[in-house]
Amino acid sequence: MPLLDIQDLRVSFDTAAGPAQAVRGVDLTLARGEILGVVGESGSGKSALFLAVLGLAGARARVSGQAFFDGADLIDLSDRALSRLRGRRLSMVFQDPASSLNPVRSIGHQLKEAIRLNAGGLSHGERPTPEALLAEVGLSDPQRQLRAYPHELSGGQNQRAMIAMMLAGNPDLLIADEPTTALDVTVQAQILDLLQDISRARGMSVVLISHDLGVVAQICDRIAVMYGGMIVESGPVEQVFDAPAHPYMRGLMAARPNGAGRLQPIGGTVPSPFDSAPGCAFAPRCARRSARCSREVPPAVGGQRWWRCFHPALDAADAKPLEEAARL
Ligand SMILES: Nc1ncnc2c1ncn2[C@@H]1O[C@H](COP(=O)(O)OP(=O)(O)O)[C@@H](O)[C@H]1O
Numbered sequence: 001m002p003l004l005d006i007q008d009l010r011v012s013f014d015t016a017a018g019p020a021q022a023v024r025g026v027d028l029t030l031a032r033g034e035i036l037g038v039v040g041e042s043g044s045g046k047s048a049l050f051l052a053v054l055g056l057a058g059a060r061a062r063v064s065g066q067a068f069f070d071g072a073d074l075i076d077l078s079d080r081a082l083s084r085l086r087g088r089r090l091s092m093v094f095q096d097p098a099s100s101l102n103p104v105r106s107i108g109h110q111l112k113e114a115i116r117l118n119a120g121g122l123s124h125g126e127r128p129t130p131e132a133l134l135a136e137v138g139l140s141d142p143q144r145q146l147r148a149y150p151h152e153l154s155g156g157q158n159q160r161a162m163i164a165m166m167l168a169g170n171p172d173l174l175i176a177d178e179p180t181t182a183l184d185v186t187v188q189a190q191i192l193d194l195l196q197d198i199s200r201a202r203g204m205s206v207v208l209i210s211h212d213l214g215v216v217a218q219i220c221d222r223i224a225v226m227y228g229g230m231i232v233e234s235g236p237v238e239q240v241f242d243a244p245a246h247p248y249m250r251g252l253m254a255a256r257p258n259g260a261g262r263l264q265p266i267g268g269t270v271p272s273p274f275d276s277a278p279g280c281a282f283a284p285r286c287a288r289r290s291a292r293c294s295r296e297v298p299p300a301v302g303g304q305r306w307w308r309c310f311h312p313a314l315d316a317a318d319a320k321p322l323e324e325a326a327r328l
Pocket residue numbers: 013014015020021022040041042043044045046047048049058060272273
């Protein structure tokens with residue numbers, strides 16, 4: 001049984017201009033210990049999807065569908081039951097650690113608080129110490145760092161401290177939403193390595209949300225590519241990177257400056273969440289589209305490796321994808 005099994009998840013936000021449809025039917029599973037990368041341009045619905053799964057999408061969000069976590073449907077759980085799970089079995093790390101940390105409390109104070117809140121159910125032997133958590137995230141002078149305030153640490157050190165807090169309850173799943181976007185490239189690589197090491201050592205599943213393909217390529221086992229509130233391609237990371245089938249994923253890869261990984265906009269813009277035109281959301285920007293693409297949403301095709309496209313790049317003109325895809 002997968003640790004997380006999301007089925008037909010939909011999220012729309014009530015706004016003065018009508019419902020903003022951020023997530024339009026997502027199916028996704030995550031195995032124990034697996035690292036899943038979720039990529040897509042800004043506005044594709046990545047954050048809304050996982051905020052909804054955690055019950056944090058806000059009062060204006062309308063959420064439907066299911067998200068089974070270890071068998072229990074999170075969408076159906078009461079706020080109280082969900083907030084008990086958050087921090088303990090499910091944790092989330094956001095882009096900007098400085099805004100999630102309390103500026104007027106020392107790191108040690110905040111870490112103790114996280115342990116008190118989230119590790120209260122663990123026995124004394126299992127309950128982590130602040131020092132052990134800081135060591136696990138590579139903060140090597142715990143005595144000094146426990147006394148420090150967030151403004152006295154670097155961005156990378158703060159993100160490490162934030163991750164330490166998220167580990168306090170020994171979660172099964174960590175959702176990291178653009179965790180390195182605010183950091184320098186070298187620090188970013190270190191934080192990614194750290195997440196991978198922790199995942200492997202603890203058997204903890206990770207969802208890594210990023211608009212940066214390079215970030216996902218660095219540590220993920222599997223990738224899900226989002227566009228217009230849907231997943232348009234998914235599969236093992238090497239297979240998708242070697243032979244992207246969906247024209248959107250091909251466009252993202254082609255637009256990468258020398259593999260550095262930052263997504264450059266493809267011609268055109270991401271669809272508006274208010275748009276309810278039928279068909280494939282990418283059709284207006286797609287060189288491979290046919291009339292059918294503007295009429296029907298392509299169904300998911302494939303198994304472990306799948307895509308939603310009537311004209312995937314698998315023909316002779318794209319020789320490599322053909323070889324790869326033939327083996328799938
Ligand atoms: N609270 C909200 N109210 C209205 N619209 C929202 C809200 N949150 C997100 N959206 C819209 O939903 C779409 C998806 O947003 P988001 O999930 O933040 O995308 P991503 O994380 O991929 O950049 C965007 O069009 C965004 O403007």
